[in-house]
């Protein structure tokens with residue numbers, strides 16, 4: 001299994017992750033499809049999601065424009081050397097413990113709640129960057145709450161259960177714009193190594209150069225997606241709150257030999273002080289419902305995971 005997990009060549013097989021059409025008038029059917037995809041692969045795509053396609057197009061445009069700026073302008077929003085937070089522009093080239101290299105530049109900044117937004121990390125160029133990202137923040141929050149609502153009901157709980165478990169209105173949304181340069185030697189570099197996301201749920205869009213892969217049926221597959229759809233990745237905190245019912249989708253990103261790839265994941269997560277663990281309503285006493293995970297202050301969980309320290 002490990003060999004397959006570390007397999008580095010581009011998979012030959014393409015496979016479709018579950019696709020859920022949110023415009024289907026039968027909401028029960030939509031909710032069931034979202035629940036099933038979250039229990040199984042933990043990665044699915046939603047289309048007709050209600051986010052204006054023109055807004056998605058503009059979001060991609062302003063993000064792409066940022067990476068075309070001269071280095072000095074990008075450095076104006078750089079992550080400060082002394083910062084312990086994630087916000088800012090970073091050029092990242094590193095080796096992991098197994099000698100694999102990753103290389104990607106990124107821009108990271110909170111987009112919600114307004115009280116946690118630092119505009120100093122938002123590019124001034126393009127001039128539309130702020131307006132477009134503020135609009136997208138509202139839309140992605142709405143979509144996230146709709147999906148978490150279905151997932152809460154899928155656990156037999158009230159609609160807001162997962163959102164409340166993540167801190168309700170103190171939940172944070174973080175935009176990451178990732179720029180993967182072309183890489184002629186794919187056997188040496190990963191865009192993003194295999195992982196599950198540490199946050200609650202991730203909502204990802206990407207440009208026409210595909211490169212996201214999911215670990216499905218014991219092998220890596222290229223994720224095929226609609227450029228205007230949104231890929232939803234169930235992440236660790238929803239898995240923990242659901243006591244393991246929902247699966248954190250394992251994924252990684254490859255690069256293209258010739259072309260630059262850009263992706264825009266938004267990470268929905270608890271605020272750093274929120275304690276997150278299996279929702280008490282799910283722990284009803286019999287053995288099957290014993291807690292499978294320890295509750296953690298989110299800041300601590302993140303620290304342990306980032307530093308590969310034991311968690312449960």
Ligand SMILES: O=C(O)CCC(=O)C(=O)O
Pocket residue numbers: 176178191192197204206211212251252253263265
């Ligand atoms: O670029 C992608 O498609 C995936 C990025 C990713 O998995 C991450 O930043 O957590």
Ligand SMILES: [Fe+2]
Pocket residue numbers: 192195196197251
């Ligand atoms: Fe990820």
